[in-house]
Each structure stands twice: as structure tokens, then as C-alpha cells.
Amino acid sequence: xxxxxxxxxxxxxxxxPGEQPKLDRLIKLNTNENPYPPSPLVLQRVAEAAxxxxxxxxxxxxxxxxxxxxxxxxxxENVFLANGSDEVLAFLFQAxxxxxxxxxxxxxxxxxxxxxxxxxxxxxxxLRADYTLAPEDYHGLNxxxxxxxxxxxxxxxxxxxxxxxxxxxxxxxxxxxDEAYVDFGGESCVPLTKRYGNLVVTGTFSKSxxxxxxxxxxxxxxxxxxxxxxxxxxxYNPYNVNRLTAASGVAALEDTAYFEACRQKVVEARExxxxxxxxxxxxxxxxxxxxxxxxxPGMSGKAYFAALRARGILVRHFxxxxxxxxxxxxxxxxxxxxxLVQVSKELISGN
Ligand SMILES: *Cc1c(COP(=O)(O)O)cnc(C)c1O
Numbered sequence: 609x610x611x612x613x614x615x616x617x618x619x620x621x622x623x624x625p626g627e628q629p630k631l632d633r634l635i636k637l638n639t640n641e642n643p644y645p646p647s648p649l650v651l652q653r654v655a656e657a658a659x660x661x662x663x664x665x666x667x668x669x670x671x672x673x674x675x676x677x678x679x680x681x682x683x684x685e686n687v688f689l690a691n692g693s694d695e696v697l698a699f700l701f702q703a704x705x706x707x708x709x710x711x712x713x714x715x716x717x718x719x720x721x722x723x724x725x726x727x728x729x730x731x732x733x734x735l736r737a738d739y740t741l742a743p744e745d746y747h748g749l750n751x752x753x754x755x756x757x758x759x760x761x762x763x764x765x766x767x768x769x770x771x772x773x774x775x776x777x778x779x780x781x782x783x784x785x786d787e788a789y790v791d792f793g794g795e796s797c798v799p800l801t802k803r804y805g806n807l808v809v810t811g812t813f814s815k816s817x818x819x820x821x822x823x824x825x826x827x828x829x830x831x832x833x834x835x836x837x838x839x840x841x842x843x844y845n846p847y848n849v850n851r852l853t854a855a856s857g858v859a860a861l862e863d864t865a866y867f868e869a870c871r872q873k874v875v876e877a878r879e880x881x882x883x884x885x886x887x888x889x890x891x892x893x894x895x896x897x898x899x900x901x902x903x904x905p906g907m908s909g910k911a912y913f914a915a916l917r918a919r920g921i922l923v924r925h926f927x928x929x930x931x932x933x934x935x936x937x938x939x940x941x942x943x944x945x946x947x948l949v950q951v952s953k954e955l956i957s958g959n
Pocket of ligand 1: 693
């Protein structure tokens with residue numbers, strides 16, 4: 609740390625991303641990426657867009673906003689695009705938490721980091737003992753509430769009606785529903801954005817649309833809220849979505865058959881792995897995402913994580929009191945999940 613760093617940032621604890629190791633042959637199940645490459649249409653459109661790289665991108669991302677509007681059944685004026693949904697979340701913490709922020713104790717780690725980064729007071733709302741979210745705990749809160757649905761790292765989802773209940777109970781506070789994993793089995797709140805001016809839905813192309821490396825995320829909300837996000841963006845970096853990424857996004861939305869096929873394969877591999885691990889006496893929460901939150905029998909989460917790593921399988925372990933017994937296993941191909949199950953079987957039987 610240099611002596612020039614702003615004193616307000618000196619105690620900031622940054623988010624720790626999952627490892628991106630250089631090792632080949634490693635089975636990488638630690639950052640919830642899609643195991644399949646982007647659609648061939650994406651590759652073709654990126655090559656075409658590359659010819660235009662001399663030019664700045666369209667700061668309003670018109671073509672992509674139109675494609676989003678068509679896919680999600682909203683107006684283009686209801687769509688905000690950003691450099692990953694992390695950037696959307698950063699803007700929300702920066703500009704739309706006038707009364708602080710409220711979020712679960714076990715949820716996406718970046719919420720706490722952004723709250724600290726932007727000096728937003730955080731209210732932590734503990735999940736129940738079984739990791740489910742109690743919607744009524746949010747009723748009456750004045751803070752901007754952030755709910756990942758389905759949640760990470762638990763994989764559990766709440767129904768749309770429960771979230772609508774929060775919108776109705778808190779008409780003067782904002783609710784942000786982070787739908788990073790919704791395509792793997794959640795119930796989207798996007799339709800509610802037409803009726804509730806206090807709702808922002810965020811999402812990403814990183815998981816279900818095979819584009820983690822492109823960095824593309826979005827928010828869907830009322831026109832007024834989108835204008836607020838644009839205000840922040842245009843006061844920071846109008847070109848936050850580059851040409852290659854914008855072209856990737858349009859193509860990924862167009863190739864619906866590819867999207868469906870990948871999504872189905874991930875869900876099948878998830879259901880296989882969940883039941884195979886349960887047969888080995890793992891405790892596995894019912895997942896609506898592309899990962900499993902699982903606790904091995906007779907072994908700590910940390911020891912299981914380390915043993916898997918030594919066998920070339922990388923998963924994620926969060927060393928916090930409520931997560932330490934578990935690991936988070938991203939869903940890979942069926943072949944990778946079979947390998948995970950086989951290795952897990954050997955580890956817990958001590959071979
Ligand atoms: C992965 C993830 C994000 C961030 O997605 P990017 O678009 O890659 O920045 C946001 N929220 C949750 C809950 C996530 O798991």
C-alpha cells in the first residue's frame with residue numbers, strides 16, 4: 609500500500625475471485641462458468657465486429673438493448689447494460705442505496721464488499737438454519753434489499769410471489785433481485801418490473817449464456833431507474849460494453865437453440881451429481897443453479913476441498929462459519945461430474 613491511498617480505502621477487504629489456474633487437465637468447477645463454449649454464431653459475429661474496432665462502441669448499446677428487449681419482453685428503455693453484472697451491482701450500491709443496504713449473511717460475497725467500498729451501511733439478514741430465506745424478514749426494511757434468487761452459494765430459490773410480497777410491503781424501498789442463475793431453474797421477476805417501480809432485476813451472460821470472459825451484465829427496471837443507472841455510467845465510462853462483447857451478446861440471444869441445449873445439459877449433469885453425492889451420504893441442498901452446495905460425510909469442507917484439489921478437481925470452499933462444512937461445486941460436463949463423483953467416493957472411503 610502506498611502512502612497516497614485514500615484513508616477511506618485502507619481497510620477495504622476486496623472480493624476474492626475463484627482461482628483461474630493455468631494448469632491444463634484440471635477439472636475446473638470453482639467459478640460457476642458454463643462448461644460449454646459460446647455458440648458458433650457468437651464466434652462469427654465477434655470476428656465481424658473486430659473489423660470495426662477502430663471505432664468506439666455505441667454508448668447506448670442500441671442493437672443489444674433491442675435484442676434484450678425482445679428476449680425479455682420489455683422496452684429497450686427498461687434495459688441497462690454493463691461490464692458484467694458486478695458493474696451493475698457496483699452502480700446500485702454507489703447510487704441507489706440512500707438508506708443503506710440489506711442482504712443475507714450467506715449470499716454473494718460482493719454485496720458486502722461494495723457496501724464497504726461505497727460507504728453504504730449494511731444490515732445483515734440471516735438466512736434460516738436450513739439456509740432458506742424468510743421473506744417476511746425483509747418486510748418493513750428501509751434499506752435497498754439485495755436478494756440473489758436463486759441464491760449463491762446455497763443454490764436455493766424463493767418463489768416470485770414471496771418477492772412480490774416484499775415489493776408490496778416496502779413500496780418506498782428498492783428491491784434488487786440478482787438473477788445470475790435464474791435460467792437454471794429460478795422464477796424470474798422480470799415481468800414484475802412493469803408493475804413495480806421499486807424493483808431492479810439484474811442478470812448476467814456469464815453463466816447460462818457461456819460468456820463469462822466477455823463481461824456482460826444487465827439490469828431490467830422502470831425507465832426512471834434505468835436513467836439513474838445511465839447517469840452513473842455516463843459519469844464514469846460511457847463505453848463500458850465493448851464492441852466484441854456487444855456483438856457476442858446479440859448473437860448469444862439470437863441462438864436460442866444453443867442456449868436451450870447447454871442449459872438442459874447443465875441441469876441433467878446437476879441432477880445426476882446431486883443424487884450420486886446424496887447416495888454417498890453427502891448433504892446436498894436442492895439446487896436451482898449451475899452449482900451444488902454440498903457437505904461431505906465425516907470430513908470437513910476444507911479437507912474435502914484440498915483432497916479434490918490434489919486429485920486435479922478444483923471446487924470452491926468458503927471459510928466462513930455457515931459455509932465451512934460445505935463446498936460449492938460448479939456443474940461441468942456429465943463426464944466431469946462422473947469423475948467428481950468417482951473421486952469423491954474414493955476420498956470418503958479413505959482409498
Ligand atoms: C456470478 C455472479 C454475479 C456476477 O456476474 P458477472 O456478470 O460475471 O459480473 C453476480 N451475482 C451473482 C449472485 C453471481 O453468482
